[in-house]
Amino acid sequence: MGETATRRSSAQVREAALVAAGAVFAERGFAGARTREIAQRAGLTEKTLFRHFPSKVDLFHAAVFEPFRKVAEAFLAEFERRAQLNLDGETLAYDYVSGLYRFLRDNRANILTLLAAYAHDPEVFGVRRPGSLGQMLDELMAAVEQGVAERGRSAVRPRSVVRLTFGMVLSAAVTNPLLLGEDEDDEPEVIGELVEYVIAGVLHREPRCGT
Template identity: 35%
Template sequence: MTAETPRDLTTKIDGRRAVGARNRERLLNAAVEVFAERGYRGTTTRDIAAAAGITERTLFRQFPSKAALFQEAVAGPVERFFADFRESWSARPRGSRDSETEIREFFGSLRTVLEGERALLQAFLAATSVGDGEGLGDLRTTFTPVIDSLVEIFAVEAELRGWNADHGIAVRLIIGMAFSATVHRDWLFTDDQLANFGYLIDQLTQMTLWGLAGPRAE
């Protein structure tokens, strides 16, 4: 038998990593669908593995528990949004866009991401609120790092634009409005209001920038 060369070993390792990455992606895609359909309590790791077309043993090589898989399925897209937002913000010269444009785009993009994860976020809230989500932790723990990152961005923008609000609270209120307008939309808004996405984003932007009084007349 011919001895394996270092290159052969490297190729094998790279191949295993590629297979592992593909399995992880398949599991996350399957988890999103199954959790959204059945909720946290009604879903088993066997269900997810079957939906992904892999074995349950393979699932546990990628994720130590159902809770860990659910956490990543819920948090992953939102964390990627904040990472992309920070990268986009960092690439722009400071002050290159007016406040209204910055905030409107942020609200619009964030609400689009949350809309895509709405069923999972609802399942998360349901599981933790009734005690069925043992091991899940809470959304505060999950999203604190990305919120803190956004607070840093807000502090820079606030100094540039003369915003005087408490940075940490302001950022959380902004995210909270986008979150509520998405996750709790069914009882908050009428069908007519929900049908006009642009108008809703305009109102969120107006409330953030000018409060109830609206834009000042020039």
């Protein structure tokens, strides 16, 4: 295996390690994954693996969290762009919920791996790292807050709205096969119901006094 590794460039070795790590983390979760198995699948020695990634946490972030972060940032950029188009509240709510649902659905495997890692050790999830999920939610919250305020609903609490809505859509998108079955024809109905919840809870809610 060491000889195989020497025939590859550093970039090729790193890519092989990331592919192998992504597969092992998806199969076994963070706690069950072993760096020895990852190295074997990548055709590397553990020593070579650790030369590129000093710890299993670093490898997890590079193989699982970073790809998720990149697609999440693309989703966020598109939502922010749509939020600036002066769309009506119901259209913006549909854009947010439907886009978030499809993003979470398409990245279900990575998300389940991330959630399992968080259950094992919250620090693995990147809570205090740049680009963490918490930071992404803060950025999304700012975009929603701006959109809500522009529609005269500044009393609605964007922090709670974003996080609770995210949790609701996350649950529906990631656990949909378990809760609702595998029928993809039901997806428009699921998204429609989620949108109705958001519209009723945010756009049609009276502001609280003193908030």
